[in-house]
Amino acid sequence: MGRTVLSMSVSLDGFAAGPDVTAEQPMGKGGERLHEWLFHGGEVDAAQARERYATTGAVVIGKRTFDVGVGLWQDVPFPVPCFVVTREPREPLTMNSGTFTFVSDGLHSTVSRARQAAGDRSVLIMGGPTTGQRFVKAGLVDEIVVQLVPVLLGAGVRLFDNLGTDHIELERTAAVESPNVTHLTFSVLT
Template sequence: MGKVLVHATVSLDGFLAGPDVSLDHPMGVGGMRLHEWVFHRPAHEADAAVISEVFADTGAVVLGRRTFDVAVDAWDDTPYPAPSFVLTHEARPDLPMRSATFAFVTGGVEEALTRARAAAGDRDITLMGADVSQQFLRAGHVDEIHVQIAPVLLGDGVRLFDGLAGTRIELEHTRVLESPHVTHVRYTVVK
């Protein structure tokens, strides 16, 4: 069985999106700056290794409805070539894409985890979005946190770890990779 991973790029002040997330600004105003490391060419060796690793290891994705709504047109596909499960309060039919299918889960974190595990098999489940990551952390389902820290202070936006007040989570630092564009940090959740 694979691991459940929070995988996100944040600013040094902890934002994974800028302010005013919308269809016009899926990463919020100024938020695309966070992902310059992904699109920089030629890619730095450390960045290329992380991108390759996450694509190879991801067997399923769980994301929130807001992330889906603002990003699906920009992606024009699933975010990874793997089945993607959208946590939502509103049922709708599956949405087949080129690489995989979006399935809409109304039964909460437990149902999303069960379905993602079945789809992922021995590969990892990658969580996308602040709210979904926080829900899985509060439920005790996260095995590792992979954070890319971009060298920028956004000053405002959506914080990755808001909403965890009163939730203490011990982490073991397991890896740091650096490039001129971002610092990749990996933690294992101590259970």
């Protein structure tokens, strides 16, 4: 079985989204800067993205990320099953490259369903920061991948706020640098 991986781009001051997230500004004010490496990075960054795509068998996102992103994506963000954490039951939404399945019975159920769909590939938790926090706090993440972007956003939603006071030990397993971003990978130790 694959790993459950939280992967997110963050500013040097820890923000994974800028302030004022809306459908018009899905990454918040200034937040689009966090993903420039994906679209305008060099070969090092492209190789990191290819590796992430190649090892992903299912994706998990939060309802807010779905609401602000689906109009931009016009499809599933990866051509794999995508699970949306929500409180509102809803029928699956089939798109050209896959299906959004809405899971309203908790984080454990979401991970279980995503792992089943992913088979021996990884489950990627990719959005947004509040959803990522919830999975880390619940102990459901095996690996954290942070793309550290050289910018200070100053405000927004931090990736690692609201985790509680429990100590979470990590082991760095990779660090790959490019002029655009530093890709850091950590195993979550139990």
